[in-house]
Amino acid sequence: MHLAPAAAGGHGNLDLMGALFVFMLATFIGLMAIQRVSRLLHTPLMSLTNAISAIAVVGAIIVSAGKDQPGFVTALGLAAIFCSTTNIVSGFLITDRMLKMFRKRDGGAK
Amino acid sequence: MHLAPAAAGGHGNLDLMGALFVFMLATFIGLMAIQRVSRLLHTPLMSLTNAISAIAVVGAIIVSAGKDQPGFVTALGLAAIFCSTTNIVSGFLITDRMLKMFRKRDGGAK
Amino acid sequence: MSAEALVQPLYLVATALFIMSLRWMSDPETARKGVASGVAAMTLAVAGTLAGVAAGGGTHYVWILGAFALGAAVGYPLAQVPLTAVPQRTALSHAFGGMAAGLVGTGKFLLYYGRSDAAALSPFIVVALVAEVLLGFLTFTGSLLAAGKLQEVKWIPQRPVTYPLQNLVNFALFGAALALGAALVLHPLAPWAPWAFGGLATLSLAFGVLLILPIGGADMPTVISILNAYAGLSAVAMGFVLNNKLLITAGALDGSSGLILSVIMCKAMNRSFFNVLFGAFGQAQQTAAGDAAQVYKEDTPESAAQIMAQADLVVIVPGYGMAVAQAQHKVRELYDLLKKRGVNVKFAIHPVAGRMPGHMNVLLAEAEIPYDDLVEMDDINGDMPHADVALVIGANDVVNPAARTDKTSPIYGMPIIDADRARTVYAIKRSKAPGFAGIDNGLYFLDKTFMLFGDAKSVVGELARQLGEGNQA
């Protein structure tokens, strides 16, 4: 199935420690960034990160696009694309909708 | 010179993008962490990061310990170990010496 | 290698944009930039993946496009729900997210298995696959159930469902799932492996239900935050499977966000994670019967409006009732009228007022109340003794002084808004029923407290009408 070595990254030389490194660093960043988020914005924050978690769409595309694979694998991938896309679209849209409402005292949208 | 593939990481499959990823994430962490440092502590912060930059000692050890290499390469490595070690020792010691001085109103060290 | 060279830089940029997206959320001034950069990141990620797949000779593009279109068609209306339904929409989205991860994991496993690809099914990959599928499917059913509880769907029990040995049963099921996972790691190509995988998926689906059943509807906000973290972690696991650093990073950002928000909620409720997940809170509350003897004093909106019109500082404490009654626009009217009379009006926002973190802020922002007047609990409490009137609108637990004084109260130790320290307190609610924690509130029995019984929207509307008339007179 190495039709998409680029995106799939080739398992041959899977760099376990590199992946763990990235995971650890990203977790630090996440913790530090979220702690700074104003309490005012915790509801939009939840829907924003919700949209970000739909990054699973990347994996869904890779699975869907495989050539010479059983149809049901493609079907699983397509279903996953559908699920992730609802998330992406609704997550970003509703976040923006909420944020548009926040106004400083002297009027004027944001 | 692949006597230390572990530490040197083997150039064969050098993971350029992985390295860039790590660099970017670490820079984000650095920027976020330093911005939070109390102004009170900027002087100790300088000497602490100074000590951290002596991490170059890792490279110095790898170069020094190479077998079957010209003597001057080893010598360069040893000089680098010396330089880094002065940094490590003096950097951490002076940082701690300064920090010991910071006291809250109600006495008690630190 | 050329596809790699194309895709990886795009992923790097997408990662940076995701990080900036979260950083820009730190301030309402820059938050919309955060959304824009999130959208840009996602676009780059999808474009990069499509390009990489195309370079590698992928196929099924028409189908993929169709799936995108369908997803967008469903997602768009989901973004138009009223703001009171945001918690359940978020839960529903987590369900979709978990489902996607579970499906991708299942697809990958079956693909490798079908090809007898022992190299691809290395122990590490299988561990990641198992984690992905477990977390993904568990998030799917758990979030669906949570959404149902929040939406108060009829046939889904609101109250915690408990039965004997519940936690034991759960742990046994979890152990079984882990055992199946371990078996798969050791023998990924055994003839029974697809069955084991199916069993694992089924157990995960069941586990999601069982985990959420014993948790009361009111604890759902904390739970959906934890499910958010799970969804993020399943994306991380997928990143490990695909050796994709973008997935790992974005998933980790999501995971830490869910974790921190739930920690914040737990702290603001003075409860532990463990207690939320396994404590079946709110289930065994009994109200001290003797308290029923105490009496409420009622007052009319007319006289309340008069008192408020003469105040220097009115602090409004909104709570879940304001959200349910959709009273925020009437509150805005009241705010405007009081301001016009020179009264200083502030909103006291408790971190867990309502049913999700930041709930009150969004509702009041919807009514275009400037966010400078929304003051956090810790900042307003110092000013409460100077407030002439504290107007409590559909808030209950977050102003219950028992949290400060009564060691036997289930909410003892939870930080509250000191409404009882204001000179006069007006409290709007529909009945004498307790709030979410199911306990009586001593605030209502104070000498300085007057009840305004009724639906928040109509009572506040009446207050505003009175003030408006007084204005014209």
Next chain:
Amino acid sequence: MSAEALVQPLYLVATALFIMSLRWMSDPETARKGVASGVAAMTLAVAGTLAGVAAGGGTHYVWILGAFALGAAVGYPLAQVPLTAVPQRTALSHAFGGMAAGLVGTGKFLLYYGRSDAAALSPFIVVALVAEVLLGFLTFTGSLLAAGKLQEVKWIPQRPVTYPLQNLVNFALFGAALALGAALVLHPLAPWAPWAFGGLATLSLAFGVLLILPIGGADMPTVISILNAYAGLSAVAMGFVLNNKLLITAGALDGSSGLILSVIMCKAMNRSFFNVLFGAFGQAQQTAAGDAAQVYKEDTPESAAQIMAQADLVVIVPGYGMAVAQAQHKVRELYDLLKKRGVNVKFAIHPVAGRMPGHMNVLLAEAEIPYDDLVEMDDINGDMPHADVALVIGANDVVNPAARTDKTSPIYGMPIIDADRARTVYAIKRSKAPGFAGIDNGLYFLDKTFMLFGDAKSVVGELARQLGEGNQA
């Protein structure tokens, strides 16, 4: 692979500890934990590397141990310098750090070259090597020169050294270095490559000197911060060469720290990076001659002590002069005596008072003044109008009101401490000489200002003696 499996987890933990080390620096309460975790991280890093090297069949251990011992022997006394010498010690350390990176890069290149190892000298590796050596050696000489300027070594010019076409010459040299680097990338194994490499190293060493020469001694703090960033980046480059993620992370942490501190300093001085590096600041200052006609009022420590004893709030504004005079312990005495008399005493800390960021905080901490009484500029300025006395001890530019009002002043726009808004100002300095920026200070000519000429240590000592006597009387 087994060595890899051993070393990498150690590196991962070391990285986490380095990050925690910086995070703990955010608060004086946890800062010493930060040092401990930095030490632990470094120990793990060294131990892991030694283990990895041993597993790979390394040698020369006795020599390595010797180098460690020698480094420790030199490092220990370097940590015992007086606190006033901290800036030059830091610069000296950067020099060592840059040297180490340069030497490692050189060693690596010569090693690969000697083995005609074309695979190891891939374009990417050579780019990283060139960056490492360039940054390393440049940091080495630049930092040495900066240390010399800070220590006010006699034969090193304090004033900026400028000559015609200076920036042009520098850019030409830099271009030549880049050209050599490019040639090396294209032909790393050419017979002339070692010469090119040597040329690159020499140019880098020269470049470090030329970059720092035109910068005045007083701009050195900003410069050493930038050099700190360079040292970090050279460690990053080394990490790229060795494919070592620990080096990359630690280097990036260091690089961003240097960057942010220099940005903070530039902002607090209202100058740009470019201006600091290429502006030869302080070189062409001329004092407006007319101002000399204005007169100072002098006062005696006796009467100053009396006024302070009767004050409610005394704000002490320390500056570089306090550091030079080592007056902090006398200041502590003064602080204690005033407190004993019930006077409220605060310290107003300007971000660039002294000669490095946080300089005043360290000195006052050394004198055991509790850090709760060290107030940052933005926080104290609102209180200045309520201060009965502002006592300026060897500060000058940071209290110069010209920064607020005089658009022609070189420090116009720099945020200052509003000492001139206090009811009475006492200013301690030795002479009528201007401060670092070389300009007159209108504060000294105000009606409410009284000068206390003399060395800070002796004047403050005298103030304390007067107060102490009054106490006993």
